[in-house]
Amino acid sequence: MTTSCPSSGPPAQSGVDAVLxxxxxxxxxxxxxxxxxAVRDIPxxxxxxxxxxxxxxxxxxxxxxxxxxxxxxxxxxxxxxxxFVDPHIHFPQYRIAGAGGRGLLDWLDRFAFPxxxxxxxxxxxxxxxxxxxxxxxxxxxxxALVFSTVHEQAADRLxxxxxxxxxxxxxxxxxxxxxxxxxxxxxxxxxxxxxERLYARWHGQGRLRYAVSPRFAITSGAAxxxxxxxxxxxxxxxxxxxxxxxxxxxxxxxxxxxxxxxDYTDVxxxxxxxxxxxxxxxxxxxxxRERARLSEAGATVVHCPTSNAFLGSxxxxxxxxxxxxxxxxxxxxxxxGGGTSYSLPATLGAAYRTAQLCGRxxxxxxxxxxxTCGNAEALGMGDEIGRLEPGFFADxxxxxxxxxxxxxxxxxxxxxxxxTLLALMTLGDDRIVRASWVAGQQCYPKPEV
Ligand code: GUN
Ligand code: ZN
Numbered sequence: 150m151t152t153s154c155p156s157s158g159p160p161a162q163s164g165v166d167a168v169l170x171x172x173x174x175x176x177x178x179x180x181x182x183x184x185x186x187a188v189r190d191i192p193x194x195x196x197x198x199x200x201x202x203x204x205x206x207x208x209x210x211x212x213x214x215x216x217x218x219x220x221x222x223x224x225x226x227x228x229x230x231x232x233f234v235d236p237h238i239h240f241p242q243y244r245i246a247g248a249g250g251r252g253l254l255d256w257l258d259r260f261a262f263p264x265x266x267x268x269x270x271x272x273x274x275x276x277x278x279x280x281x282x283x284x285x286x287x288x289x290x291x292x293a294l295v296f297s298t299v300h301e302q303a304a305d306r307l308x309x310x311x312x313x314x315x316x317x318x319x320x321x322x323x324x325x326x327x328x329x330x331x332x333x334x335x336x337x338x339x340x341x342x343x344x345e346r347l348y349a350r351w352h353g354q355g356r357l358r359y360a361v362s363p364r365f366a367i368t369s370g371a372a373x374x375x376x377x378x379x380x381x382x383x384x385x386x387x388x389x390x391x392x393x394x395x396x397x398x399x400x401x402x403x404x405x406x407x408x409x410x411x412d413y414t415d416v417x418x419x420x421x422x423x424x425x426x427x428x429x430x431x432x433x434x435x436x437x438r439e440r441a442r443l444s445e446a447g448a449t450v451v452h453c454p455t456s457n458a459f460l461g462s463x464x465x466x467x468x469x470x471x472x473x474x475x476x477x478x479x480x481x482x483x484x485x486g487g488g489t490s491y492s493l494p495a496t497l498g499a500a501y502r503t504a505q506l507c508g509r510x511x512x513x514x515x516x517x518x519x520x521t522c523g524n525a526e527a528l529g530m531g532d533e534i535g536r537l538e539p540g541f542f543a544d545x546x547x548x549x550x551x552x553x554x555x556x557x558x559x560x561x562x563x564x565x566x567x568x569t570l571l572a573l574m575t576l577g578d579d580r581i582v583r584a585s586w587v588a589g590q591q592c593y594p595k596p597e598v
Contacts, residue, residue, distance in 0.1 A: 163218040165197040166589060170209055171224030171547065174566070175231055175537040176518035182472035188514050189537070190566050196229065198543045201315070201588035206537050222591075224547050227583050228569070230517065231535050232291025232544035233493035234524035235483050237390065237430045237451045239296045240307050240320070241265045241274075242486030243281040253396045253460050254367075256487065264486075265298045265323075266332050274303035278310035286593040288491040289546035289582040292317035292525065292534055294390055294428060294482075296362055299323045299333050301343040308351040315355060315588040317534055317544065319388050321362030322347055324377060328368040337372035344380055348387060356542075356588075358528075360388035366403045366416045378421030388426045388529065391417065393450075394439070395431035396462045414439035423448050426529055430484060431456075432477075433463040440469055443477040449527040450477045453484035454499035460487050466507040467500070480527040481519045493520040494548070494581065498574035513570035543589040548573060552581040 173194030178187040195212045197205035197219065205216060245264050250256030268274045285293060297304040297320055304322040311318035324340040325333055335343065344361055352359040361384075363369040363377045381389055394400060394413045403413050410416040414435065417423060425447035432450035435443075443450060452465050470479040482488075483496050490496060497516040504511040525535025534544050550569050551557035559572045573581055585593035 163216050165199045165204055165216050165219045167198045168212065168216055168219045168221045169196045169198065169224065169229060169545070170194070170221060171227050171229040173206065173537055174228050174517070176514070176522045177536065179472045179518055179523065180512060180514040187518070188566070194229065196537060196543070196545075198589045201543055201590075203537060203539050203541050203543050205539060224583065226550070228548040228550060229537070230546050230548065231521040231525070231537060231541075232546045232585060232587070233289045233520050234528065234530075234535060235285065235290045235293040235493060236428055236449070236480040236524045236527050237296075237453060237482035238293055238485050238488075240278065240281050241268050241296075241298045241303065243277060243284060245486040246489050247459075248486070250460070252398060253462060253487070254398055254402070256460055261486065262330050262333055266330065268298040268300050268303040269332065271300075271302040271306060274298075274300070275306040275310070278307045281307075282310055282314060282316065284491050286585045286587070287582060288493070288579050289548070289585050290491065290493060291544040291546065291585055291587050292528070292530065293319070294360055294388065294528055295320040296364070296390065297322055299325055299335055299340075301347060304347050305350070308347070308354075308357055312351075312355050312357060314592060315590070317356040317530055317542070319358035319360045319528055321360035321388075321390065324361070324363040324373055325368040326373045327370050329364075337370075337376045340373060341376040341380060348384055352384070352387065358388060359384070360390045362389075363391050363422070365392040365399070366407060366413065367399065371407075371420075374417070374420040374422065381421060381424065381426075386426075388428065389422055389424070390428045390430070391422065393417065393429040393432055394434045395457070396460070397434060400434060412436060412439055414442055418442065418446075428480065428527060430482065431462065431465070433457055433465045437469075440477055441475055444475055448477055449480050451480045451482045451527070452500060453482050453488055453496075454503045455489045455496055456484035456487035457503070458499060459489050464503055464507055466509065467504050467511060468507060468509050478523075478527055479519065480524045481516070482524070490578065492578050494573045494577045496520075498577070501571070501574055513567045513574060516574060517570050543586055545584075545586040546582060547584040547586075548577075548581045549583045550581070552577070552583075556581070
């Protein structure tokens with residue numbers, strides 16, 4: 150039964166704005182470390198929302214009488230989870246997913262750089278930002294860490310669009326002072342100043358965060374990497390995002406450019422770029438030394454399985470990424486447009502298949518933990534999103550385990566939560582997303598006005 154939409158319903162007499170009913174799933178930690186106690190599964194659950202946050206979570210039968218008068222949305226057997234968090238995605242590549250190059254460097258030259266050059270036009274960037282955020286929400290992604298282009302105004306447009314939607318978004322202007330077409334280059338000084346202005350304008354506004362964003366060690370020389378390190382020292386609450394050890398061809402080029410460094414990770418380390426707010430995309434070919442150093446620094450390695458397969462970058466082995474002291478924190482991301490799906494569940498399916506090819510197993514509960522709580526913690530947002538706890542933002546995704554005829558047939562055979570989640574990972578895409586909510590408002594599908 151569906152009653153009135155919370156955003157359009159009468160003023161609540163109940164002390165809360167809305168009550169959502171459905172099967173509640175969330176994770177208090179990594180099931181690979183803590184086992185079943187880290188998994189919460191409430192088949193007939195209720196969430197009470199007020200002022201954009203969750204105020205009560207539990208079995209519907211135990212919903213306090215006071216909240217029963219609030220507008221209700223009953224999602225029946227659908228799963229209500231914390232909204233997905235995408236910790237590595239490129240906004241200006243929103244429409245080049247599926248453009249095939251010979252490998253990363255060729256793909257950057259032929260597809261990514263020409264497309265990113267269009268973002269010199271701020272109006273193009275503004276229109277693209279709306280499409281990009283619509284795509285995220287249609288796939289159940291309610292928060293993200295995003296690369297913009299080198300253009301300051303394009304990042305402004307992205308932040309402004311996210312602010313209007315009340316989304317938790319971290320983003321940064323790309324820094325590139327070499328190895329890219331002249332129209333896409335800044336320099337150490339201008340890139341730093343633009344990053345500082347963007348930080349001043351957007352960091353801490355609503356739910357926005359700034360991420361200093363050197364693209365990678367091929368397109369940022371020593372002076373620019375040093376400037377990025379100086380930025381992090383000045384603004385320790387900012388994030389840092391870059392790419393690391395994605396392909397063998399890239400590693401060979403970095404070794405040529407930085408012969409004094411012990412390895413690729415050491416290039417970034419020498420410039421002060423390793424820390425608990427630093428996220429390194431890919432890490433396909435890291436050595437044990439590099440993983441140990443990233444772990445020691447508290448940094449995150451972001452696994453991007455559809456991208457690694459599409460660009461032929463290599464097989465990321467999750468084997469070493471067990472939650473112990475010697476492994477860096479692991480996150481999982483789409484990496485659109487090297488990646489081929491905006492869907493975090495589909496990305497988890499790709500991570501599962503990659504693990505299989507490496508002789509490993511990715512538990513479905515662990516996979517969904519990573520896409521919610523784990524990714525939120527990697528972004529330093531783990532105390533506000535990623536769980537269905539009272540006090541957390543009501544950023545939610547509602548998944549229909551019977552969204553397609555095939556899923557319905559498959560779901561009829563599911564006996565455990567792991568079965569249900571694995572089916573969503575392997576067979577799901579945007580069709581499984583019944584609704585997305587940001588800060589207590591349904592934003593996908595867009596409510597009728
Ligand atoms: N390495 C440097 N830039 C990029 C990018 O845009 N996409 C991917 N997949 N890898 C990169
Ligand atoms: Zn990337």
